[in-house]
Amino acid sequence: ETGVTQSPTHLIKTRGQQVTLRCSSQSGHNTVSWYQQALGQGPQFIFQYYREEENGRGNFPPRFSGLQFPNYSSELNVNALELDDSALYLCASSLSGDSNQPQHFGDGTRLSIL
């Protein structure tokens, strides 16, 4: 069973640029959630995708957007990068978008904004 994989592992960008982060969900999982974890903080929910549709969004501006593909992999796009966007971005997959099934996390993408 393949777990959740994220790419790239590390990324350095400058203010104003755009970035795309990728996530492959665990085999059989149809729901992907994205979280932002700033240094020394707990993860903050960005949004969730269930069967290619957005299924809830946290308190993040519209420049954070996402996609889910038919194979349930997902992308997180961030436009007009700001210094505060520096964080670990975590992807988590689960079996369903509305159940108590646990979320399985990838190792994250470390994004640094200069």
Place this chain on the structure above:
Amino acid sequence: AQSVTQLGSHVSVSEGALVLLRCNYSSSVPPYLFWYVQYPNQGLQLLLKYTSAATLVKGINGFEAEFKKSETSFHLTKPSAHMSDAAEYFCAVRRGGNKLTFGTGTQLKVEL
């Protein structure tokens, strides 16, 4: 809104001593609660979950947690700490649609 509060951002114990990491929840309905562990430069690994089936929940690596409604608590314990337990621990509550709200985390240090 459902939320969790973790008391103590840093906890230090001796190897072999009891581990107690505190989590209190705020929820208007019976919550689903989780404990995750995060090792350096890694994602989060599920330790255990409470889904109202039993108040004492056993997880991996010898950890367990007890749901106490009267105290709105879900503290994580382990009878005997091991050096490999040094990590950051997060308590989380499930919001609607299987979305998680995390606490701010507790860094556990295990000393010889």
